Amino acid sequence: MPELSEAITAIREGAKEKDRFTYLTILQYNVTTPEVLPTVNEVLENDPQLTQEIGWDLVQILLRIPGAETCLETVARLGNPREVMIKVMEALEQLNDESEDQGAALAQAGEEEETPKDVAARFITLLGMLAILHRRIKTKYPSRFLGSSLVKVYEAYQPTPEMTASVINLVRSLSGRKRPPLPSRKSSINVLDPDQHGDASKNAPDPEAEQEDPTEEMMQSKLLQAFVTCILQRYINNNEMQWSARLLEKYHPEKNLPGRKTMTQKYTEDDTLQERDAVVGQFVAILRDLGVDDCSPSFVKGIYERASGFDPLANFEDFSSADEIHLSPGGAVSLIAYWIFSAEVFEANHPSPEMHLFPEHKTLLERFLGSDAQNEIVENPGIADALLTVGLGLKHMNLVSATEETNVMAYHHSLTLVSVFHPNLHVRNAATTYAGLVLHSDPDDHNRQEILEDLLENCMFATLKAVAVTWLKEELLAANKEGAPSNAFTGPEVLDRLQYFIFPDMQEVKGMDHDELAEFWAQNNIFLAQVANFGYFLFSSALLKAAVPSGMGAAVEQRFVDPLVSGAEKLQQGTPELGEGEKMELAILVDRLRSIPL
Structure with a gap:
């Protein structure tokens, strides 16, 4: 490993080399510690032509060095945007592909295995680069670049507070919205609006700029809608929201145990739990800015038509119009659940659901549970909780049936599956209580008898x-x-x-x-x-x-x-x-x- 002074000299002097491959070799050998990064950034800023020619090769060199964010930002601003984006997406893919075997290989090679904190830091840096690169690329069909990068971001995303805040920043930047961030009550995660930070005047122009197709604005908006609902689904499946349990406390306070803290009190007093509510609120606000702000019958129908095995980001290369892009069904259900929950618990102003327990909610439940209810509930506990929340809200609003066909037994059966298989005790209890409410409120006493007989037998x-x-x-x-x-x-x-x-x-x-x-x-x-x-x-x-x-x-x-x-x-x-x-x-x-x- 070269001495620091020697490395700095080599980095400065090597930039005069006409052969860029030679200079890249010099950088690979000398850029190994954070101490040389100011010199590297100085070279890159002072020679934009050099940065445009070699910037994409620097992504992998710089990414694993602590403190390289400023250098990588310069690469994103001055490098060839299309080439740099390819390398950023490759880095995101590697982030997703890293496994225990690769960690063992690193250890064998004498390198330290990365910690989750290291991975999160790289993810955040790469998303910051994407925010810059997407603004720089001027092409006829920017949705093709956007679709590719969103898929890579989603695949690499883990629902931690840091990564989630970074995704929120990215979407705000890509959507071009100027809305200030929602206040996060006692939150330790500072989610800033990227439109209020940074200096776009430092960005080099796109050397291959084209006029954008008029249909692209809607394509990009629909891609972002689909992406955000995918992220929302993953977030609530990995961060217990317990909406149904808290909503039940609101509707039936007589069932709360005296002297014991309610779930609502726990979420009010615990900063981490409050953070979860705030993060979901920010996702919901972003979706509203992107045009997802009603719960019409067609919106609901679109969910249960694709409720099983649908990946909204698959085959994005084949999308020829915005109409072919759809929301994540699980994310859309979570959105409706939050609208209902926050309107009741936080007195927020959200769209009212234009749906009923029968047939819409029953259909949603059945499509979600599919042929392997236990696996679906265990693998998607947040969606199960969201579906239960929607049912509780609809029943409380007396939105029971839009037709004569109710089939309470089949609906009750779906609820009891949630009460048996859900991994969270509070959600199981909420499902059990709700199933009891549905049973007792069925006006047909013979139906009630048949349901009980079926269960007991x-x-x-x-x-x-x-x-x-x-x-x-x-x-x-x-x-x-x-x-x-x-x-x-x-x-x-x-x-x-x-x-x-x-x-x-x-x-x-x-x-x-x-x-x-x-x-x-x-x-x-x-x-x-x-x-x-x-x-x-x-x-x-x-x-x-x-x-x-x-x-x-x-x-x-x-x-x-x-x-x-x-x-x-x-x-x-x-x-x-x-x-x-x-x-x-x-x-x-x-x-x-x-x-x-x-």
Whole structure:
């Protein structure tokens, strides 16, 4: 490695070389530390012709050196814009392609593996260069350059605060909007408007300038719309917004636990969580500036027509008109969810959705869940939360049905899948609560009975079956209270029909060994505990006395209570590896079963 003074001399003197390839070799050898960067930038600024000829070759040389942002900005301003853009896109692609294998290869070569912070810094630098380059390129079809670079940015983007702020800066710059940035409450991420910073007069003109085609403005606007919705989708899938849980707190404060902080309070008090709200708000403001500012029926239809497996940035080279460019379905759903959520929680002024639970929201849910609901929900938790938020908002606004066809059972089934598979507990709880609201508000009592029967008979998830028992209890109470109109839940017929699903035959439990009993308990304890509590309430309640079929108590005792008590006691006594919590749960179950007044 050359001495600093020798390196600086070589960089200055080498610029006089007529052979540019020779000078590039000199730079590769001498530009290895941040200390030489001021000299490099001085040379590049003083010799624009040199920068235009070799600028694109300097991108890779400079990018890995800390503090090279000023030099790279000069390259972007004075280098050949088309050539430099190619190198910037190559660098973004390498950023995306870096893997553990490549990190290991770097280590073997004696180079340090890059940290996420290093990668983010390079990403931010490259996006700053793109903002300059796109303004410089004057061509007939700038959308072709824009489409290529947006795809590379999206592929390299990771939803960190720093990278997200950089993307917001880039879009603001490319859209040419002068809107000041939204204030970020207590935010540590300073997202500035690039139109208010920098000096475009330093940019060299495009040596291959052409007159822009008149249709290009709309093409570029639609590309930016598609890009922003793609970024929004990735951001909310990786940064929990928990809109549905917070909206439920707003609509049903009576369900909030006394003495415990609500989700809304947590987001108000936590700077990181506040930042997330602010970032999404900035995306929404950008989309509004780009013309996405209504929730018309055609807008909604465009979402569910492409809700599954659609990539809006694929095949951008083949776009011949703006009409062929569409939004990311997941990003568009997130946009509607934020409009609803922020209008309710922040009292913001946003478009009202021109849609209903039936058929639009039901269709959106079904298209999103597809044939592999579990995978879709786990892979896209933010979109699932957004869909749930939209449903809550529509129901609260009484936008239930635009037609006679409702099919509540199918809709309810989709909601319960979210309540089972979503990775976030608060969103699962919101889905469960909302599913209960949908069930109880169905005006057809026979539909409600069929939904509960289907869950209790066919559902394989103990948690959901336990919830179904709770819903049944609520239906029985509502139907049998004084003055309530008679319906399917008033008399003993519903329990006569459902009792074998609620209190199934447990005789086989008596023959299980300890391992089998332990596995049975692990799979069914939530459901069994709920049924035991339901049984105690059912047979103790004077209000529900008329809803209990004759002879049901004795039958439940024989087929359900006695064999289950026997199995639970056997598990308690012969399984020393049980934890204290499990032992306590078993003891509570036995006590509750024995106390049922059958």
